[in-house]
Each structure stands twice: as structure tokens, then as C-alpha cells.
Amino acid sequence: MELSYSEEERAFQQEVREWLADNLPADIAEAGRAGDGLTKEMMERWHALLNSKGWLATTWPVEFGGPGWTPVERHIFEEECCRAYAPRIVPFGLSMLGPVLQAFGSKEQQDHYLPRILSGDDWWCQGYSEPGAGSDLASLKTRAVREGDHYVINGQKTWTTLGQHANKIFCLVRTSTEGKPQEGISFILVDLDTPGIEMRPIKLIEGGHEVNEVFFTDVKVPAENLVGEENKGWTIAKYLLTHERTNIAGVGFSMQALEEVKALARKVKRGGRPLIENPLFAARIARAEIQLEAMKITNLRMLFQAQSQGAPGPETSILKIKGTVIHQELRDLARRALGPAAAPFPGHVSDGNIVFGPPDTAHNAARYFNNRKTSIFGGSNEIQRNILTKTMLEM
Amino acid sequence: MDFTLTDDRRMLKDTLSRYLSDKYGMEHRNKVAYETPYHDPAKWAELAELGALFALAPEDKGGFGGQGFDISVVFEELGRALCPEPVLGSLMAARLLGAAGGDMEPLLSGEVIHAVAVDELDAPYDPADMAATAEAKGDGHVLSGRKTAVYGGQAAQVFLVAAMLNGKPALFEVQAGDAQTVTYGMMDGGGAAELMLDATPAKLLMADAGDALADAQNAGVLALCSEAVGLMEVTHAITVDYMKQRKQFGVPIGKFQVLQHRAVDMLTEIEQARSMVIKLASELDGPEAGRFAAMTKALIGEAARLVAEEAIQMHGGIAMTWEYPVSHYAKRLVMLDHQLGDTDHHLGRVIEGYAA
Numbered sequence A: 001m002e003l004s005y006s007e008e009e010r011a012f013q014q015e016v017r018e019w020l021a022d023n024l025p026a027d028i029a030e031a032g033r034a035g036d037g038l039t040k041e042m043m044e045r046w047h048a049l050l051n052s053k054g055w056l057a058t059t060w061p062v063e064f065g066g067p068g069w070t071p072v073e074r075h076i077f078e079e080e081c082c083r084a085y086a087p088r089i090v091p092f093g094l095s096m097l098g099p100v101l102q103a104f105g106s107k108e109q110q111d112h113y114l115p116r117i118l119s120g121d122d123w124w125c126q127g128y129s130e131p132g133a134g135s136d137l138a139s140l141k142t143r144a145v146r147e148g149d150h151y152v153i154n155g156q157k158t159w160t161t162l163g164q165h166a167n168k169i170f171c172l173v174r175t176s177t178e179g180k181p182q183e184g185i186s187f188i189l190v191d192l193d194t195p196g197i198e199m200r201p202i203k204l205i206e207g208g209h210e211v212n213e214v215f216f217t218d219v220k221v222p223a224e225n226l227v228g229e230e231n232k233g234w235t236i237a238k239y240l241l242t243h244e245r246t247n248i249a250g251v252g253f254s255m256q257a258l259e260e261v262k263a264l265a266r267k268v269k270r271g272g273r274p275l276i277e278n279p280l281f282a283a284r285i286a287r288a289e290i291q292l293e294a295m296k297i298t299n300l301r302m303l304f305q306a307q308s309q310g311a312p313g314p315e316t317s318i319l320k321i322k323g324t325v326i327h328q329e330l331r332d333l334a335r336r337a338l339g340p341a342a343a344p345f346p347g348h349v350s351d352g353n354i355v356f357g358p359p360d361t362a363h364n365a366a367r368y369f370n371n372r373k374t375s376i377f378g379g380s381n382e383i384q385r386n387i388l389t390k391t392m393l394e395m
Numbered sequence B: 001m002d003f004t005l006t007d008d009r010r011m012l013k014d015t016l017s018r019y020l021s022d023k024y025g026m027e028h029r030n031k032v033a034y035e036t037p038y039h040d041p042a043k044w045a046e047l048a049e050l051g052a053l054f055a056l057a058p059e060d061k062g063g064f065g066g067q068g069f070d071i072s073v074v075f076e077e078l079g080r081a082l083c084p085e086p087v088l089g090s091l092m093a094a095r096l097l098g099a100a101g102g103d104m105e106p107l108l109s110g111e112v113i114h115a116v117a118v119d120e121l122d123a124p125y126d127p128a129d130m131a132a133t134a135e136a137k138g139d140g141h142v143l144s145g146r147k148t149a150v151y152g153g154q155a156a157q158v159f160l161v162a163a164m165l166n167g168k169p170a171l172f173e174v175q176a177g178d179a180q181t182v183t184y185g186m187m188d189g190g191g192a193a194e195l196m197l198d199a200t201p202a203k204l205l206m207a208d209a210g211d212a213l214a215d216a217q218n219a220g221v222l223a224l225c226s227e228a229v230g231l232m233e234v235t236h237a238i239t240v241d242y243m244k245q246r247k248q249f250g251v252p253i254g255k256f257q258v259l260q261h262r263a264v265d266m267l268t269e270i271e272q273a274r275s276m277v278i279k280l281a282s283e284l285d286g287p288e289a290g291r292f293a294a295m296t297k298a299l300i301g302e303a304a305r306l307v308a309e310e311a312i313q314m315h316g317g318i319a320m321t322w323e324y325p326v327s328h329y330a331k332r333l334v335m336l337d338h339q340l341g342d343t344d345h346h347l348g349r350v351i352e353g354y355a356a
């Protein structure tokens, strides 16, 4: 047993830390701290900075432009990014479609699309979920019918994250209604400028716009945009979902939240004393911190397993469940600590200069509500438990 | 023993319920709750006409109710409809004016909206910690300090303000026109104000208002907890209904036992919450009101969070949207913990009682 990083890993950590200190733009870090969302321009600027350093496509093999890092190095990189309040890279092109094209795409598709993901020329979004197909993704109904050298797509996708910034969408579509539902699904790439596509915003609980509905009416897509074989899309979908689950524990983000909560509880007062001295509230922090400390090691144990055995196992569902619950609890504490100062709706105050809580806390209530999503998407925590029941308990 | 409502209260409940479901539907509610002035002045007047405010004061003060159960009937219905009208301020002001002996008619008729300003940023929840001060000046007083999250303050014409006078919490009346306010809409809809007092002229109502403030807060806690029961019941009903409709994997998700049991746990917590509210309503004018208020608010704080979070989780993505009512019920349920003392504050009060 050796819990610390090797000498090389520590040197790598230092290198990353220094590069971030020198290159992460202050306005981008500040937007992360304040939690009021990054603009498209900020996301693109950070994407380009990482790309020029060669640290963008952290999961890609070297031949496609990845840095060739081990899982532990990737983990160190993510940890350092969180520490510095660097934003999370938009995952749809880099962590989802990239690996799919590398494993299932044709040479032409790889040559065309992969460089455009790196350069930022293409912004991809994910067209999996439909109004009737959430947890039961295989029941999806959006139809693609082959007509000559095209597919004609009709149907609706929903929950499309950051679709408003995207120019492309990868979709799961139904190409056959025969056999089991999983057997008639295909994976296809669609240009969002194609006639017949309409995108509508969905406003979320806290008032933000990060997801959309996408409607397809007789949308003609070239047949060469199919990835892999027709009716073999389910295999690709499942492959992609395992990539969606990298860094699923979100330990770095929870460490940020823990520090924020502690700093906040030292500043705000109850009964004339700092809130952190209130044993009831301090116990809430302590419980979350203990869970997080254990989660760091659980995460590393699974990382080590992935490093030595190749692929992450179904145990990663444990990371998803516990990781989201810890983070949601910390977001609860960050809201709770503010007391009455959590009440204002950000942006709905008659005098925008007036201060309520300590710096960077105006969005604490909004962030708590928005974060309820993390136990729903990427396979809900109930679905993760079903997976664990089947694979780990064999019941 | 009898756990049924009197005929008068049953009638009041039905009247409010019918009015709110006819006139204050979800679409209208969301329109007014998140835009200035963060309530609907016309509907406010209609609610007052129906007696929603007169029900909050006893007959000898010009009302027709004023007991714990009158308060809980009114606020439970407001909760069911997720109504953002500033009734809480009226209730607390009615308790304070009742103790101070002021004229209640303008308040109870709804003509003059009152808001109560006690909390401060560094002294949330407990008037004993407050820093705002009063000073005698001429034949009146002036107040200084900042009052925070004054619910309904965005719409109020009159503020009842607590401030320290000669080392004691005193109660003052401040006209909205004399005070500098910053108004805002809240995360969960409805409005509030920050009251920036800076040698602001005020009329002294009570020099030693400690007991009156405690009584107003107990009544306010009863109101919020009754509201929460209404909110939780509606949230639960929508959730159960959705579980029966929504199909995944070829069956209604309500067929999954793991969700069934959680929906039952929500129900259990709601029943416990209702019982505690009944207890507090019956004790409101008794010697142990403070203790039962603390117990009720602590219990409701936890139940409300559970119901809000579970309702969202068991719906899936749909309850994360602005368009779906549960998201707004959930916000109200959670943010209610930030009003008049959160779970920990009230647990602390219960614990303090053990030392005595």
C-alpha cells in the first residue's frame, strides 16, 4: 500500500499547477468561483488555451492528439484544474464523440471530425434523451428512414445541454422497429443548420438556460454521417456512456464546495458568533467532509483498478451515487449558511450594488437547486443502483 | 377529542381554496411571483375581501378569528396554491399591533400593506442579537441600521421595525415613504426588501417589545409551517400522480418498489408535520408556544427538504424545469427554511430548553 503519488507524478502535478497559475485567465476563474455560469466566449477561450498546450483531449490516444496521460495523471490534472477554478471542459465533443469516432468511426470521419473538435470549429451536443425515453433510452422513437443516399429524420430530442451554442448534434435514432428495441437503433451525426431542425430553450428551476428541445421535421442527413453500422448504434451508445462516467465522482468540485462552505461559515454570524462555531452546523460540515475524505480514496482505488486492469468496472456507479450526494449536500450547506441572505433572486434586486452575503455567494441558492440535476442525468442514481444490484450483487 | 374544523373555519377554507384555484392558477402565479411588484395588488384586495386577513385577528381587535387554527387554515390554503401574496407580514403585524393597541382596520381590510422588519444580516433569526438602534429625537425617534429580508417589504406602505432602545428591543412604526428600501424578488417567488435605516423617523409603539416580538414570531412560524403542509401535500399528490402516468421500461415508474417506498416515506413525514402544526396551533396562545414553535419549525425544515428533493428526484428531469409546477413548490419548500429561523436555529432552541 502506498497512497502518495510517485516522484514523477508529483513533478507532473507541479508542472500542471504552474501552468494553470500562469495561463488560466482571471475572469474565467472568477466566473467559476461566483458560480453564475460561463459565457460561450469564455468556454471557447479556455478550450483554445488548453488545445494550444496539448492538454485538451486528455482521454484521447496520442495518435489522435491526446497527451498520452495515465489515468492517475488525468486525475491529477482534473484535481489541479478544480483547485485553480478552471472550468470543466464541455464534454460532448471531447469526452463523448471523440472516443466514439476513434473506436467506431470510418477513417474519413476521424480525419474530418476529430481535428475540428480540437480546434473548436465544431461544438457538439448530445441527442440521446427524448420526452418518452429517459432512463429507458432504448425506447427512443426519433425515426431515421433511408432514402437513396440520405436518411430522413423525424422526431424530437430533449434536454440537449448547451445546444444553443452547438453547430452539430450526435443522435441516437430508430432505423428499425423489428426485434428488441435495442436492435433498431443507429448513431448518426447531424449538422444543426440542416433545414427542418428547430431548437427551443428549456428554462430550468433556477431560471437558467442550459438545456433545449430539438425538433426534427423531414431532416435530410447524408448517409455517410452514420457512425458504425445501421442498427448497431446501441453498442456505441453504451460505449459512450462508459466515457460519460469518467471523473464522475467530481471529487475536485466537492473539495471546492467544502472550502467555500467553511470560509462562508467563518464569515457569517449566528447568535453573535461565527456560524462555524455552532455545533449543529459544524456537525453538518464535518459529516460531509468525512464522506468526502473517504470518497477521495474510493475514487483513487477505482482509478488504480482502471489503470492496472484497463477499463473501469461497474463499481464506478458507486462513485456516481456517492459523489453526487456529497456534492449536493455541500451545495445545501452553502445555501443554508447564508440564512435570509439566500433569499434574493440574482438579478432581480432593485439596486444591483447592494451586498447580501460574502463575495461569490449570490448564486448559492440557485446553485443548490440547479445541482439537483446531477443525481438525475448521466444515468439517475436509481438506475446506478439497478446496475450495481445486477453486476455486484448478481441479483 | 375532535380533530375536525369548526363550520366557520371549514367555510373559510373552502372559500379560499375555491378562489385561489379559480383565480390564482399556476400560470398566473408564476407571472406575478417573479416580476415587480412580485404580487398581484388586485388579487390582494380580493383576498382581503374574502376575509383572509380578518381571519388573522380576534373579534375584540376587529377581526373574526385570530386563533391558531384560523391562522393555519388560511396559510395552508395559501400554500396549496403557492400564493406569493404578502400575508405573512399582515399576520405578524396584526399580532404586534394587537399587543401595542393600534388601529387594525387598515391592516385587516388589506388597504394598507404592513411588513415586519426584525432580521439582520449578522443577526438572522434572533432579535436578541440585533444591532439596529433607536434614539429619541424631538418628540419622536430615529432609527439606524439595516433590516434584511423583510418579507412583503417590496409592497408595504408601513413597516413595523424592531430596534434596540435603552438596551431593550423596542417596536416602531416607519412609513415606507420615510425609509430607504432596496426591493427584490425572491428565489422562490414573491418579494422582499432591505430596509436601510439612517436616522429614519419612526413612531414608538412599544418600548419593551420582547414578548410581543416572540409572539409574532411564533405566529409567523405557525403560518409558515401550515403553508408548508399545504405545499407538501400538493407536491406529494402531483408526484404520486406522475408516478402512475410516467412509463419507462414498459411500466409506470410507480410500479418500481424503490420509488413506492420513498413516496410512502414522504407521506409519513407529511402526516407527522401536520400533527405538529395542529399541536402548535392549539398551543399558540399558551405558555409553551415558543417551545412548540421551535419543535414545529425544526421538524418542518427537515420534512420540507425531503419532500422537495424526493419529488424532484422521483420525477426525473421534468421537475427540474421552470414550466413544471413541482420545481416552484420545491423552491418554496426549501427556501421556507430561511425564514424565521432554520432547522438548526430551532433545534438549538429546543436543546437550550433542556438546560433550564
Ligand SMILES: Cc1cc2nc3c(=O)[nH]c(=O)nc-3n(C[C@H](O)[C@H](O)[C@H](O)COP(=O)(O)OP(=O)(O)OC[C@H]3O[C@@H](n4cnc5c(N)ncnc54)[C@H](O)[C@@H]3O)c2cc1C
Residues within 6 Å of the ligand: A125, A126, A127, A128, A129, A131, A133, A134, A135, A136, A158, A159, A160, A161, A211, A373, A376, A377, A378, A379, A380, A381, A382, A383, A386, B246, B248, B249, B253, B256, B258, B259, B313, B314, B315, B316, B317, B318, B320
Ligand atoms: C439538466 C439536465 C441536462 C441533461 N442533458 C442531457 C443531454 O445533453 N443530452 C441528453 O441526451 N440527455 C440529457 N439529459 C437527460 C437525462 O439523461 C435524463 O433526464 C435521465 O436519463 C432521466 O430520464 P428522465 O428525466 O426522463 O426520467 P425518467 O426516466 O422518467 O425517471 C423518472 C424517475 O424514475 C426513476 N426510474 C426510472 N426507471 C427506473 C427503474 N427501472 N427503477 C427504479 N427507478 C427508476 C428515475 O430514477 C427517476 O427517479 C439531461 C437532463 C437534465 C436534467
